[in-house]
Amino acid sequence: MKLFTTIFFVLMSMYNVWGQEKVSSTNNTVIYNGVPWFDDKADIVNAHGACIVEDDGKYYLFGEYKTDSVNMFIGFSCYSSTDLVNWTFERLALPQQKDGPLGPDRVGERVKVMKSPATGEYVMYMHTDDRKYTDPQVGYATSKTINGEYTFQGPLLYEGEPIRKWDMGTFQDHDGTGYLLMHHGDIYRLSADFRSAADRVVSGIPGSGESPAMFHEGGTYYLLSSGLTSWERNDNMYHTAPSIEGPWTKQGVFAPEGTLTHNSQCSFVFPVKSGKQMEYMYMGDRWSYPRQGQAATQVWLPLKAKGTTLSIPTYWAAWDVTTFRPVNRQLLGLPVNQQLKSNRKGDFVTIPFNGAALGLVGRSGPDGGYARISIVGKGGDTLQSSLVDFYSKVTHSGLRFVSPAFPEGDYTLHVEVAGEQGVWRNKRGDRFGSTDFWVRIEDVKLLSDSANVAAREYLLPSDNKNNPVIHGYYADPEILYAEKTGKYYLYPTSDGFHNWAGYRFKVFSSSNLRDWQDEGVMLDLRRDTRWASNNAWAPCIIEKKTATGYKYYYYYSAAKNIGVAVADEPTGPFTDLGKPIIPNDTTTRSQEIDPDVMYDPASGKYFLYWGSGYMRVAELNENMTSIKKETINVLTPKSTYREGTYVVHRNNKYYFFWSENDTRDENYRVRYAISDSPTGPLNIPESNLILAKDTTKGIYGPGHHSVIQVPGTDEWYIVYHRFRRPNAKGMGWAAGYNREVCIDRMEFNTDGTIKVVVPTL
Structure with a gap:
């Protein structure tokens, strides 16, 4: 059997319905910056250009619900939390409208929400526009409940006219007064019901930018804004004033210059109670155009404010929102x-x-x-x-x-x-x-x-010195010496998928059997085949010299069938035949897997071997992509045969190898037989076990191998997989999905039998 390597993350088999299960937080009080956040259903928290409102003992996060393909308004999302870390999706508080400023093919950005002290109504503000950003205005929506659904009311008016600007923010002062902040320094005081702009208290603060945010601390007002660099990050700036009417003074940047505000753009400042004092949390976005829905992330960091000085002195990848202190976690030292x-x-x-x-x-x-x-x-x-x-x-x-x-x-x-x-490109066509x-x-x-x-x-990294020879989780290695290049090539199963569910094959090259170079993915079932999408196991390959050059025929297990792909180079690209060469016959066998291909120098013929629980052989046709069905023969050794047939020719004898037991069993191991013909019958030596576990070295489950002869010599090597050392055995059955590839010397006795292979570290 073969494995593949992926990243197993959620224990799905324990639950009947994934959506009913709650996801545990990594830490209930730790905020992790610059990474995707997951809500209680393991969906990505999708809320950008955001704000937070505290209401009745809960926090509510509002933001743009972004798409992954186009910058278009889908809706404004609302999430709730009791700790600012673990978020529950409430709803699209304001979904796309049938028509109008937030209708189809429109833009909605910078959503902000405040509660009017005069009416108790929740009012949502946003920048509405067309997708070319030629029709900007500030809109608003209202709701009796904080999580909506909100009713879109149209443009916010000042002196009877819409406010036709783009990036906007809001600020609610200690006395409850609400303000609308506009790009480049316009500030409007809102009416008591928050449904219109009553006064423009400041006009055009010099040096201010877009995406404004504000807070008030210790008699000083702080106005944060961003430079105009499209979705790109920049060194955001801040202004201060003794009152909201000014005078406003530009102070410079509030994060270390050159960090581009720790790779973020400001959106909001949220006051957080920490013990007996009030702390202030910077909220910024890491945009990721065009994949905003999946890949855009948040950066939330404590602000230090005193007098006219505002700073985020250092970037904290993780910090505790209850203590406002960084959380330092141990680096593993990944192998x-x-x-x-x-x-x-x-x-x-x-x-x-x-x-x-x-x-x-x-x-x-x-x-x-x-x-x-x-x-x-x-x-x-x-x-x-x-x-x-x-x-x-x-x-x-x-x-x-x-x-x-x-x-x-x-x-x-x-x-x-x-x-x-x-x-992406900005309005001028500049590439970013x-x-x-x-x-x-x-x-x-x-x-x-x-x-x-x-x-x-x-x-934890193993203490191995020589083995494994390729880095990572791989199994069922096939090895080839290519005359065309004078190099060796390894073709393993990509391991690590539970139940061997992988779908891609890699190839590695070496000139000395010790130093291996990753040549990348050479066959991807989901990309390169039409008839299979998983269970990519146990490949084999052969080089054939033709009148026009070399051809490489790659046979592999896929969806419990055997396929074949062809290339002009040992690293590909490989072209799949388009159908199995050995299709799965469900009426007689459960699976057709584990192919091996051999050239017989005595007859000049090519043979294909395969099977699980049985060993079959058939002669290949001249095209190498079909078999002569009349030559199919069954050669199954009695009692010990499980899978992984491999055949080599030496001194006019044919050596048949196979693996015994289950690949997830620590007693998975290799036996062999000898024959005078590539099609049997098999002569089984009295002592035919040549590779097995070595508990003194912590080596378990060695098997499913291939064999290589160094050209021009009688020097042979066996290439096999084993449980990943040092701890895979403790993983139970999962050890059979997490294996590594090793190479050791294989030697013959003078009578032609094979010596027991000593597995090494």
Whole structure:
């Protein structure tokens, strides 16, 4: 059997209905910045250009509900929380309207909500526009309840006319008076019922920008705003004044210059009670155009205000909202075999863990692209999948993804290079965004005490010196020496998927059998085949020299059938036949898997072997993509045969290998037989067990192998998988989904029998 590597995250099999289960927070008082947040249903919190309103002992977060394809108004979302960390989706408090300023194909931004002390009514404000931003105005909506649904009332009027400006914010002073803040420094005092603008108290504060936010502390008013750089981040600025009418003085930036406000744009300032004093929380957005719905994130940080000085002195990736202090979590020291640094679409890494919350640490930069991060449960179902943005104009290393905490069990995080990048243009046509597709995962942070258990059992690096030879979770290795290139190539099953649910194959190259280079994904079932989408297992390959050059025929298990793909190079690209070469016959066998292909130098023929619970052989036709059905023969060795046939020729003898027991069993191991023919019969030596576990070294489950002869010599090596060391055995059955590939010397006795292989570290 074969495995694949993904990131298992949610224990789906424990629940009948996923939507009915609550997701546990990583910590009920810790805010994690710059990462996707998940609500109580494991959906991404989608609320941007946001504000928070505290009402009747709960917090309500309002924001733009963004799409992933186009900048268009869908609705304004409302979430509720009791702790500012764990959020419950209430509803679209104001959905798209049938027509008008917030109708189809319109823009709605910068939603803000305040409660009128005079009427007790909740009033929502927003910037409405067409998609070309040529019809700006401030609109408003009202509701008797804070979570809506709100009724859109039309434009907010000042002196009988709509306020035709774009980026806007709101501010409610200590006495309850409401104000409307506009880009470039216009400030309006609202009427008592908040349904109109009564006075323009300030006009055009010099040096102010867009996306305004305000708060009042210690006799000083602070006005925050952003430069005009489209969706790009910039060094936001602030002004101060002794009264809201001014005079306003530009003070400069409030985050360290060059950090681009810690890669964010200001949206709101929310006062938070911390003990006996009031603290102020900066709320900013990390936009991610065009994938705003999935990949845009939030940055919430404490503000330090005193007199005319305002600052966010340092960036806190995580901080406790009850103490307003940073939370420092332990870096694991992720092994190199679990890191990902690639710009090739489809490259991936998988990190299994036990459900405790983990944080992925990576580097964003000007060349960063999107990663697809998936959460797969023990049952093999993908329970959550979304894009994470690795772009930032200023390079930054930190948290890129934080998992929710789920019940203890076997999970995997799967991180894949999506091959997409954030790119957009402003009204003038200037290009913004990423220059490449890089995704860089560098480490893991343990976000809870139980995560230490996950690290010990799943992630700690092994003490191996020589094995495994390729980094990561792989199994069922096939090895080839290519005459065309003079190199060796490894073709493993990509491992780590529960129940072997993977769907892609990789290839690695080496000139010396020791140092292996990842050549990337060479066959993706969901991209390259029409007849299968999962269970990509146990490949084999052969090089055939033709009159026009070399051809490479790659046979593989997929959806419990055997397929074949063809290429001109050992690394591909491979073109699938379009149908199985050995289709699954459900009337006679449960699955047709584990192919092996051999060239017989004695007859000049090519043979295909396969089977699970049985060993079949058939001669291949000249085209190598079909078999001679009349040559099918069954060669199953008695009692010990399970799967993984492999056949080699040496000194006029044919050596048939196979694996015994279940691949999830620590006693998975390799036996062999000898024959005078590539089609049998088999002669089984009295002592035919050549590879088995070594408990003194913590080696378990070695098997499903291939064999390679160093060209021009009688030097042989066996390439096999085993449970990942040092702790996979403690994972139970999951050890059979988390394996690593090793290479050891295989030697023959003078009588032609094979010596017992000593597995090494």
